[in-house]
Amino acid sequence: MALAPPEAQAALEPLLAEPGRSAVLCDIDGTLAPIVERPEEAHVSEEIARLLARLARRYRLVACISGRRASEARRLVGVGAIAYAGSHGAELLLPGAREPEVAAEFRSWEGRVHRFADSLPARELRLAQIRREDKGPIVAFHWRGARDERRALAMIEEIERRATAAGLAVHRGRKVLECRPPIEIGKHRAVRQLVTRFGFSRALFGGDDATDVDAFAELERLRADGHLEQVVRVAVRSDEAPPDLYRFADVVVEGIGGFASLLRRLAEG
Template identity: 50%
Template sequence: MREAGASGGRWREQLAPLLGDPAASAVFCDLDGTLAPIVARPELVEVPDRARSALEGIASRFGLCAIVTGRRPQEAREIVGVAGIAYAGNHGFELLEPGASAAVPSPELAGREDAAAGYLADAVDRERMAAAGIRLEDKGPIVALHWRGAPDEGVAEQIALDIGEDARGCGLRTHAGRKVLELRPPVSVDKGVAIAGLLRRSGLRNAFFAGDDRTDVDGFRVLAEMRDAGELDAVVRVGVRSPEGPSEIVAEADLVVAGTEELADLLAVLAPPVEG
């Protein structure tokens, strides 16, 4: 892992394989905590103009540009505001192609689309959750329990973890993030699976992925596996450092930036220069 400084030259050294052959390269980015700062309520998130402009330039230059996010893909497209890129939403459970009007669910979901919502409807004390300040986010196949900003975040977290333990006993899968716990169908789909699928379909040989949270580590690991297996020639995994981020993000990244603003600076290096 290398800490990124303010030197564009240093970044260019790391990014040289992608900059040397952008048509054969893919750029993947997480959304919350990576492109955009984390906010108290997910619906209030905004992507800074610098990051959006960089993505637009990257989309025009690289073989593939995609947002890989826990949000639903249509929502992610509205937030990011760049139409000409792909959106792998719900951690890979849904894919919204550039220009498409509707997302396509993963075939692995067949018959399990409502498993998480059904569990919550039948087995959870909603009043207790609400009293603790836990907010439910219905993302279709995934339901997220948020406790950021709860009156007592520690109490709310423990209630959410208890629900998660019970959900696993009922056959669901869970995934913890930054003050959020997701209930998922029992399907082997994650950001790494989504990234690998997009790369194999495209045949591109180089890949960049930036992320900040535990779910992004799946993407980091699959890129390393594909490189080691000879499926990729070059990989750049960028960890976005934050006080709440897991240690794996820093430990497994090839390059670490200090936050979302520095990530926007890094993306600008990948974008084509603006003609004066």
């Protein structure tokens, strides 16, 4: 593991001591799967998938919390025995369930968000090498790999301006801009929903991006409110990670390999 072993052991000990009261929660892209130029090309290794399946047999809950749709997150990870919170907490796909539960207010915005995306100048997006990804009521615009990043960023800023004027919410991640319904969604919502639903008292969350900082903050609020006894916030180091990720983390691991080592330690018990 890419940190001092005593620090790692001390951080994980509360979960290892009482797995039946503990949850292992994590992001997918950049945490379980490498960041790739095109989201559809991402993959989770067989080793990590097997680790998650082992953890699901030992811990109260294992869940992936992602900006992807819940069904897409399950397809990518390939483990049916764990939960998936998709669309930044607006969807919840329970272990073994066929269809996700989707917040009605979130679903009602899908047409309006897509009409906004359709109104954008396709030629200018293409010239700036900005790719569109439809995620139900969320539309994402990716510029990873664009040859002229300055041109791509200028177009992204224009999309932000237009989306805000149209009454939509916007959020930037690692070389991606999301246009969303203007309702409260975020990984913090997913974390609180899972705590309420499954009743665990100890939780670990691992992530690598700005949206994961929201999950870190929610874990701390849940501990302060008495809903959780112990929390472990794991930052997965990368060149593009926001500084707040490390500032609020209890543990820092080196990339996906470091996080896999941490999962392996949890699985060994």
